[in-house]
Amino acid sequence: MNQANQNLAALIGRILLAAVFVLSGINKLANFDDTAAFMSSAGLPMAGFLLVPTIAIELLCGLLIVIGWQTRFAAVVLLLFMVPVTALFHNPWAAADAALAQQQMIHLLKNLAIMGGLLNLLAFGPGGYSVGASDPDALPQA
Numbered sequence: 744m745n746q747a748n749q750n751l752a753a754l755i756g757r758i759l760l761a762a763v764f765v766l767s768g769i770n771k772l773a774n775f776d777d778t779a780a781f782m783s784s785a786g787l788p789m790a791g792f793l794l795v796p797t798i799a800i801e802l803l804c805g806l807l808i809v810i811g812w813q814t815r816f817a818a819v820v821l822l823l824f825m826v827p828v829t830a831l832f833h834n835p836w837a838a839a840d841a842a843l844a845q846q847q848m849i850h851l852l853k854n855l856a857i858m859g860g861l862l863n864l865l866a867f868g869p870g871g872y873s874v875g876a877s878d879p880d881a882l883p884q885a
Contacts, residue, residue: 746871753870754811760860761808764821768801785832800824808864811873818864825861829854 744752771778771794782790800820807817833851838844869875 750871753867754872756860757808757811757814757864757869757873760857760864761805763857764801764805765809768798768805771798771801787831797824808869811869812875814869814873814875815865818861822858822861822865825854825858829858 775791775794779791779794782794787793801824804817804821804824807813808821829851833847833854835844835847835851838847
């Protein structure tokens, strides 16, 4: 694959990966009270308070990944954010019935795949079609 195609693939990959976080943040913002109630029902204390940084992390880090600026930083923040979120909200072994367990297993595996994508961003950076392309640390070293 030539460099231009690699850069295009990296750009499209960043957009697709970040869409999960940006759209989730927008949804949480648009449905703030319902989201806070859901978080409380999962046993999270101070859900309304914690929802604010959750939205900020998803939106800001997602947008940083889209534009390719501070991509490694954004990937680390999202990765660290996803570990407790996945453990708390997507535990298939704590599900009340088989259908819910299967649904939570799908969410768990989806989140593991997303974490893999974030680790790839951390390892290889945003690619050449990014605001961070001029940063020597943003591109993989040959």
